[in-house]
Amino acid sequence: MRRIYEDHGYGGGPVAGCYWGTTVERPGPGPALVGAERAEIAVIGGGYTGLSAALHLARDAGADVAVLEAEAIGWGASGRNGGFACIGGTKASEATLRRRFGDAGLAEWHGAQKEAVALVGDLIDRHGIAADVHSKGGEVVLAHRPRDLAALRAEAPELERAYGVRTELIGPGELAGEGLSGPGFHGALRLPLGFALNPLKYVLGLAHAAREAGARLYENSPVIRIEPLGDGYRLHTPDGVLEAKKLIVATNGYSSDDLPGWMAGRYLPTQSAVLVSRPLTPEEIAGQGWSSDLMAYDTRRLLHYFRLMPNRRFLFGMRGGIRADAVAQDAMHRKIRADFEAMFPAWAGIETPHYWSGFVCLSWYLTPYAGPIGDWPNAWAGFAYHGNGVAMGTYAGHLLARLATGRGAAPAVMARPPARFPLGRFRRALLTPAYAWYGFLDR
Incomplete structure (x- = not known):
């Protein structure tokens, strides 16, 4: 090979x-x-x-x-x-896709993404797959800078037209009430499509x-x-x-x-790495203020993705890494742990006994x-x-x-x-x- x-x-x-x-x-x-x-x-x-x-x-x-x-x-x-069964599949912008494929092609692509999520749900139901499905409220993207919230606000009507759903804009002062607290979050947008599962x-x-x-x-x-x-x-x-x-x-x-x-x-394979914590106690969850079970990610290009699972373990992932040897894997482990502690400081002392990585794939x-x-x-x-x-x-x-x-x-x-x-x-x-x-x- x-x-x-x-x-x-x-x-x-x-x-x-x-x-x-x-x-x-x-x-x-x-x-x-x-x-x-x-x-x-x-x-x-x-x-x-x-x-x-x-x-x-x-x-x-x-x-x-x-x-x-x-x-x-x-x-x-x-x-x-x-374990995010959600819309996506391209990193090209909506404007780029419209230029390449026209309005009809872009609309077809929006429909295909919804069909993809529905197909996973249909296969799970039809074949009785016990995949620990949860987070049926969809996904939430969190603004990692104040100006990103303005971009999410502008994007919300476009998402509603494209996917035929109602989005929810969550202001900075509302994050705590939604169980989405973190010192680096400045608002969020919820899109009610998709669900989480055990991959x-x-x-x-x-x-x-x-x-x-x-x-x-x-x-x-x-x-x-x-x-x-x-x-x-x-x-x-x-x-x-x-x-x-x-x-x-x-x-x-x-x-x-x-x-x-x-x-x-x-x-082009690129690397993605994941941590999973030990089960969190109710007091630890309250201390951080993150109790939502929504699939979540931030607005970074080198994004982080995370979710609280039904068993109260927290999953935290990130992109990055140029090399895939053992030394580079150890360095990525240290980097993802540092990012986890920075984004969820109340859990800085929480054990994360599970760490792994793998390849996702890009096209030109x-x-x-x-x-x-x-x-x-x-x-x-x-x-x-x-x-x-x-x-x-x-x-x-x-x-x-x-x-x-x-x-x-x-x-x-x-x-x-x-x-x-x-x-x-x-x-x-x-x-x-x-x-x-x-x-x-x-x-």
Whole structure:
């Protein structure tokens, strides 16, 4: 595999302290691919996108589908994210999207985001997935500077028109009454869309539903070579070969530049890190003044995201990090702990026994992709959810299933093939000046 970060970033170290693994007992390891097998459709990647594609293909189209996962189901971002099922998926501004795709394309994109959130809820209900759903009041964005509240106030009517909901602007003096207190918060805007969940329980539930629908899931089966054939594809793993007429690549931030070669330079993994505290007492919660269970994030470009979970543990995440070796991971741990203490000073002495990190994925156009793999026939890929993969990754899998069966098309925002980043395999160097600039703007 040709990946762009240090090997440590793709190993067990970054996920060793993940809280979600303590909340559910994984089923026994699924079988690895051994020997020669055939399928109508092969899916590479056992996260939200790949499993959603497999489920929709098997359940709704009766397709013979096989999923190849390099590690365990949900081992990548799908099993270690913050659990925010919310709108999002692009980092491009509304003005940029309107310029590229017009008013109709932008409206279609707004509708797609709402459909993505609804799809997650539908799958959870339809397949009885016990994903610890909560925070059904949606999400709240907190102004980290006084002038950001004015920007949120101006944005509120646009959000209401775009998504057909009523927003709620919360002034600085009202934050305490809403359980949203913090010394660095200067007001907030609530958008009543989305909900929080346990991401590992959700991805394991998707896997169970896909198996029940007839999909075959192979774990510990990394694809090391894709061989195009005259009438399909041959996928090689260390111990087996899978031949399929159609191919879906759903590896997102854990992709490789040579699987297939078309992927080279078209995606950029970036790091996200998370802390989870021990359970907080009622007195500790009152002392800080944060009692809301809303999904929350701040207005920084290098944002923080956080939420109080039903068991009264507090989850706190952040973006950043240029390197993924063990030394850099330790430095990121210190940085996120310092940010946590600065933003929630009453909890400065609270233990945070769980820390982990993983890769989210960007595209050059800052929009997600679900579409063909170059000029390869009957082959598609889905990736680049920009840190909002719970809903958008699930939705992309649904779109890929429709593309593979000729039953629909992706929204225009998601259908534009991604360009390659400058610098090729050294493209993560672009993050150094970008993060410095974003940090300056955030100040």
